[in-house]
Amino acid sequence: MIELKIDNRTVEANEGETVLQAALRHGIEIPHFCYHPCLSIAGNCRICLVKVTGRPKLMPSCNLAVTPGMEIETDSDDVIAARQAVMQFITLNHPGECGICDKAGECRLQDYHVRYGEPESISLEPKNKKPKFYDISPRILLDSERCILCSRCVRFTKEVSGSHQLGIVERGNHSRLERLESQPMDDPYSDNIIGLCPVGALLSRDFLYQSRVWYLEPIRSVCTGCSRCCSVKVWRRNRHWHLRSLGEEMNRKVYRVTPQENREINGPWICNKGFDLHKFMGRKRLLQPMIGGSVATVDEALSEAKKLLAAAKSPAALVSAHASNEELAAFKETLGSRMTVYSREDYKAEEGEVVEDNILIRENKNPNSHGVHAMFGDLPWSVDSGHDLVLVWGDNVDYTPMGNAKVIHLASFEMPQERHADVLIPISTTFERSGSFTNFEGKVNRFTKVFDKPGLVQQAGDVFGRLGA
């Protein structure tokens, strides 16, 4: 432990910590652009300057190791003057177009400009022109005029994702972020740089001009893309900004998915599949209960399913690896003991998808295989186990291998089939329920409901309750 004084407050810092880290940990805000706790220290933006008693010049606090008895001032007049000067410099060529910039509302530059900036630029020179819509990848655009060259994104590709696909080219006033001309960025973690960028230079094409961020609110959820179970924020329209007439469907729309920091599981990052979680959940839904391919009410479908279950001599259940632990428990309690239970993986790696790496991505492309195996073992389904009824729970199911067995199917998404299930009951997606998954390491991660489920769609737990009663 090292004791030092920041703004006349005695704080305890750890050996090897920087002044900025110690200050932030104690709730003392020192502005910073280029510093990020998970990246190396670049020390290039200079907004974090502080005064150190006994030193003639202001020092960048992000690159200043704590020493015992150090005395730091973060808001003396000379620090504030230096900060204003740095803001003048950083905004020298900045277009100042918050009105049309997706980052507005969560932009460090904008926040610091309000707090520390001066209203007018003191520069007489015209602003430097740079490419406005530089194509980083099919997912990301760069506005070079907004870029403050903090190099966070570059360091991310060097130090976190390891793709080395970005760099700062040219020099001085001409410096720009670029990729290789011959190679658009295809880093499977690329979208993290959008949030990592302290300004609105890196833009998600998917979210481009979709909404002002202050109309939105994040709901904590879990990515179902693989067995890492990363924590994510699912952004929906804030209740206060719900649309009441035109465009009401926007109230049920996910605008974007971003990482939710979770030290235990995914740190501050997720992979691009997580950023696309809303597209996965937005596929064509099953909304109507069916009996043998014809429309039925929920009650009819349930009583038909109950009849089939009662008549079956050797019923089997294929349990979804997208089911929550709570639903699995409900199933175990109600039907689990009355049938042979097999585990199934709803999804396998698709062509072109990263199968596994040593960052986050896991080979099992389902969130809760661990939970399923813990409760029911991992007996794999085989066609000739001789069952006369199969209750299939989950998506991406082909009925063909079920042979002549009766099929009761609980699923969320449409999938073309050669034949009809005997009973089909639409169930909710992860966005429409709360619960938890257990990831491949046995760590439990909880998700919260984002939207109410559509009318005829059921919660799997309720279905089992009624079938088992």
Add this chain to the structure above:
Amino acid sequence: MSCLTDKFDRLRATYPPEMNSSLVLPLLHLMLREKGHLTESDAIFIADYLGVPAMQVKEALTWYTMLHRKPVGKHVIKVCRNIACSLMGAERIIDYLKQKLGIEAGETTPDGRFTLLLVECLASCGTAPAMQVSDTYHENLDEARIDHILKELS
């Protein structure tokens, strides 16, 4: 490229192993001498040869204006336009060169003999105005000296 990689190999042998990043600039220079100008694919070639990220080589290539990225003429004339030379009449020298060669700064004569570039301080302020033609310095320039220098260049 095989004769180039032979040269690369010889240079690499003089460096300690595992110092691949230190070889980026020497190899860029070597390649520039062979090819006159360098493009991104040359950067990728060096990166693959050294086993370093291509972006790292591209960053180095674009940082240095001496590493030409457009074709240049046989003789590259780099005229200093920084403060000491400007005080000593660099602007006049530049205008004279432009007029004599019939090109603007940054351009190459149609016969491919001369490229005219403006550069910052050549560290020859004491003998300003100065220019560098390929690897040779010329100091205390005036119109007559320029006439003489250009005539000497084949």
